[in-house]
Structures are given as C-alpha cells and as structure tokens.
Amino acid sequence: MSMTPNTTSMPSHHILSVLVQNRAGVLARVSGLFARRGYNIFSLAVAPTEDPEFSRITIVVDVESAPLEQIVKQLFKLIDVVKISELDPRRSVERELMMATVRVASEDRGQVVELANIFEGKILAVGTEAITVSLEGSPDKLDDFEELLRGYGIVELQRTGRVALPKLDKEARTRPHKNGKAS
C-alpha cells in the first residue's frame, strides 16, 4: 500500500467496485481472498450503499499482481459478492481524503497555510509547533501535496484509500461483470 499508482497515463492499476451483501465477515472474506491468492491491494474502502442491505467495496489493484480476469472470477466465487464493476481509471472520477500533521515552527506556519490554501485544503488544528491539515481530491493531487509537506517534516499522515464512480461524459461506462456465472 506504500506506492501510489499513477492515474494519468496508461493505468497501472484497476479499480474494482464490488457490491456485497452487508453481512458480518464479508470484508474478511474479500481481503482474505486477496491475501490467499497473492493479489496486491493498493487501497480499499468500504461503506454501505443507498440500500443498507448492501455495501460497496472499492478496491484498487496493481495490474501486475495477477490477471484482472482471474481476480474478478475468484471474487465472484464468494457467495456474498453480488456484482463486480471494473472502473476504467481514465473514465472515472476518483477521490481520496488525506490528513497530515506537520511539524512547523510558528514563524514558518504561514508557508504551510499558504500551501493548504493553494491546494484548497483545510486547516484542522493549530498547535505551537505543529499544524494539522486535510485535503480531499484526486490521488495525484494528494501525492503532490504530500510531497510538498514532506519538506517540513510530517509527524503523522493518514489517507483513506480511494473511492470512485464512473464519469458522466459521453464515454462514461462501467464494465459490469454480470454475476450469472458464479460457482
């Protein structure tokens, strides 16, 4: 999970949007399958959908860890998995949230505040020798911001992992894998 995939050029990652029955243990089933089959997860986010019976798990997978087709088919074998959509990174919007506490003396604090403003981030807390900022945006944007903060000394940093939806332009499309073939 340490590397961040590049989203602009040829995608080096796949985004799987997995609709599951909202039941105890379902996340363990999904993450356990990835671990057992040796697939690499970049990031993972889970939350209930508009229908509380179902949850959506957004998984970002390294393209080189295994053929996507095999990952999708293995996921389908889980009884609780209802539907899997692959979101093409070039045709979807991705968002992630980052929070970071940066060590900064009071005389330099203005620089960090300015950076946060440029990136349209927020100041969440200010201490005498540290400041906590948050930023929501595309994973690229978060990468850039993180890089700039690093110069000041990051005390703690937390990112959520991305969530994604298809773009609404003409070419917007998902590739739903119809769950008619699970076994």
Added chain:
Amino acid sequence: MTEQITGAQALIRALELENVDTIFGLPGGCILPAYDPLLDSHIRHILVRHEQGAGHMAEGYAHVTGRPGVALVTSGPAATNMVTPLCDAYMDSIPMICITGQVPTSAIGTDAFQECDTVGITRSVTKHNELVMSADEIPLIVRQAFHIATTGRPGPVLIDVPKDCLQNMMTWHWPTDEEVLESLPGYKPNTKGHSRMIKEAARLILDSKQPVLYVGGGVLKARAADTLRELAELINTPVVTTLMARGAFPDSHPLCLGMPGMHGNATAITAMQKSDLLINLGARFDDRITGKVSTFAPDAKIIHVDIDPAEQGKVRRPDVPIVGDCRLVIEELVKTIKEMLANGEVQADISAWKSRVSGWQEQFPMYYSPNEPGEALKPQFCLEKLHELAPAGTILCSGVGQHQMFSSQFWKFEEPYTWVNSGGLGTMGFSIPAAIGAKVARPDRTVWAVDGDGCFQMTAQELVTASVERIPIKVAVLNNSYLGMVRQWQEMFYDERYSEVYLSPELPDFVKWAEAMGCVGIRVESPEEVEPAIALANSINDRSVVVEFRVDAGEKVFPMVPAGFGNDDVLLHPNQNDRREFLR
C-alpha cells in the same frame, strides 16, 4: 399456526427435511443441545473416535453417493480437527456439510472455554461458511448450506451454531426454494454451456487429427460417465482419466489410456504431450498433470469445460472456454456433432494418431519387476491380486503415497464411484475413515481400503468405530516400514540420503492392533500367502479385516515425472528406459 421449537430441534428437523440419513459426529459441550433431539430422529449417527474421522467419513459417503456427507461436532478443538477434512473436500470439490457448536453468542470473543474463531479459521477451506446468530435463522442457513454445497462446483459448507441458538425457542418455518434463492443474490451458478462455444468446440473436434479427451473429477460430479462414453465413441477419441476421474470411463474400454500425470502411464502422458487438441472435461490442469506448464502439450488447442469460471484460464488459456455442467455440455456437444455429421461434414482422419497411440501402449504397458523367489513381496503384485479377487462392484479407497499411485495404476476401474481418494490435498490417513463412510452409504458393496503403514497410523482408531457400529470394511496395509513416497524422492533426488523416513520394521504389530480394535488381523509375508489371505478377507463380512502385506521397501513408483520437469522428461521403469526414444 406457528409452532415453537428449540433451535436444536429445528436443526435436526432441517437435516431430516434435507433427506440426511447419516451423521458422522462426536458430541461435546457447545453442541450438546443438538444431540438431544437426535435421539428422537430416524437419522443414524455414527460416533467417531476423532473428529477428523467424521470429516473423512462424510467425504467417503459423498464420494460414492453424490449426496452431501454430514459431520456434527462441537466447538474449539473439534472445529480445528475438522480443518483437514474441510480443506480436503474443498480441494476435491466434495459436497459436505459440517455443523460445529460454538460458545453462546454472549461469550463470543471472550476466549471462553473451547472457543475458537471457527468461521475465521475455515473461511479459506470452505465453499462458504456461516455463523448462526439466532435460532430463527437455522432453517434458512441449513437450506442455503445444502444448496451451496451441492450446486455449481460442489464443496464443503460449514455452519457454526452457538449454544444459546440451539437452546432458544424459535418459530418453525421451512423456507421455500424462492426464499432460499432470494437470500443468495450473489450465487447463480451457470450450468448450461454457451451454444456458440459448443459449436466452436464441435468444429475443433471434427478438425483435430490428434485429439485426446482429458477427463477430470467434474465428469463424476456431474454424473456424466454415460454421456462421456457416448461422446468418446462418437468421435473415436482416446480418453485419459485423471486421479480424480478413475472409473469415469472403463479401463477395459479400447479408447481408455488410463491415468496421466506425475505417475501416469507413458501412453497417457505422451498422448497429451503430442496432442493437437485437448478436450478438457471437468479437470483443472493441476500441476501433477501438467508438469512444467510451459512445456505441457505445446501444440494442443484447448477446449475447457468447467462449471467454475475461475478455472478457465487459471493455468492454461483455453481456445474454447465452456462454463457449464459437464453432463449438460457433453450432451449438447454430442448433439451438435451428430447434427454436423448428418449435414455431411466429416471428421478428420485420426487413424494415424490412433495407431501411434496404440504403438505406445504396446511398448509401454504398466510394468514392475516380479519378485524372484526369496525376494520381498512387491506391492504392485498385491494390488493386482486384490483386484483379481475383488467381488464385482468393489469400492476401493486409498490413502496418500506410493500405495495410492499403485492403486490407481494396477486396479482396473470399470464403473464410476468405485474409487475414493484424496487427490488435491493429499491427506495421509484418508482411507480408513473414507472407506467407513463409503461402506455406510453402500452397505451392499465390498469396500477395500488400501493404506500404507504411515497412513494407517494416522487414523487407524476409526476401525474401533467400524467395529462398534458394525461397518465391516477391509484394509490392506502395504507395510514397507517407510514413508515410501518420501523415501523414493530421497533415493532419487537426495542421493539416497534417507532423512526421517524409516518408521519401524516391527512396530506397531498391525495384527495385534487390528485384533485390539475388534478386527480380524492377517499378516502376509510371501507371494504364496497373498491369494489365500485376500480370499479369507473377502469371505469375512461380519467384521472388519486388516491384512498387513510386508512389502519390498525399495520398490518405487514408475513412471515418474520429476517435480519441476516437463512431461517429456518422464522417467520410465528402468526395464523400459532403453525404449524411451520411441516416445519422441
């Protein structure tokens, strides 16, 4: 009219409604409430001596009937003892229901006595598992479990039931088929093959000049042996049957080449290697079949019929993938090919291929050096005699190791569901409990378990179960005082440096041990004793019999494709090796 009963009563009633006639189990604290209504049920309970035995018995039962075997055990250590059978059933796609007790819901997560995270531990060795959270859920979860275990690619399903859910009252309701299907929106196995793919497959079959039918366990699971025979005869194509498919096609049939793979026969291995079309029916390109994948059947196109979409392209990319039930797909294939032939299309001439294949068969029959007078008994000879003297319809079960390979090589399988073994997981100690399960399911059949001395010592205690429950099986222990297969690898690949493979020539005393467990014990040391001992064993039907054959420890299983090598590098029996150029 709503009927109030306990969760335990609901559980037993649900099993009755699923037509369960036998449960293999062992009670304990948390599952205790379920054992009370069992007293009033017509279901037969077989009380085992170790929970692993219950699991393998359930597997043996399922192997020979196609119906799910049921195991009922308590929480904690009983559940962990079930992990091996569950994994075994998962690897070999055996339908099985395992019900485990669990500590009361209020105690879950407190490290209570005999508590363990059963669903967590068994998640990766079951097709599905479920923790019951209230008594009301029991009937639906049982119905779901049977549905999941027996449809699609079969497999084991575990139901973990906390004690309070068994004790609490619930309102009885038996869910309808629709309710079951609606409760599983993510589970819709596809059984019918895609018609365009079936046409493409038929086209490839008619055009192939060097076809081979590569038949796996899926054909047995789909109960497709008759249909397979129709297809094979229609296209006059040689058939190889994998370890899991022995019996799916009669060994005596002129088209049958026998078992391929690491210890397959030279013809089956070579026919696959030289083939231009492999018609894979319910097999999974297991590493024990393919050898080094990059050199496996390099010129073959692949038709792959499998009910599990994830098997398509997992190891070898198929030219024509067909997701579906083997029986339905083979039926459609037969129909399509017949139509094409009726429309004037012709099958390519495969006579040159078939004469090449029979040339290999003539040159490389299964072979072992018969023992000279005074030499130790050969295990292969014992297998041949066991088969020769076996009553018609005998079911053969085996453990894992050399004796398993000898069994598959030297027994002649003529009908489906007469071969029970642990193929995928390779579980030593499988044969005795599996044979007991098979005998319970088919009391009309003779059941022989072929075991090694290593395997026997892992699960022999279940012979006590067999004696007490009056389930007469026959056990042939091929005793070479070694972990024979490991010994073979150390001899061949570790310069004869034997490390921790020598068991003991004298201990245990298998005859005394058999007698102590209520069985008849017979020891055989020389070739002339073999036939009388087997005949005696076959004549005893009121108790189990253990025949210990003292066999040659130096005997190795040939042919052999060494691990990591390709099938072209198969090692033949030393007496055949000078002819190996003939296989090129």
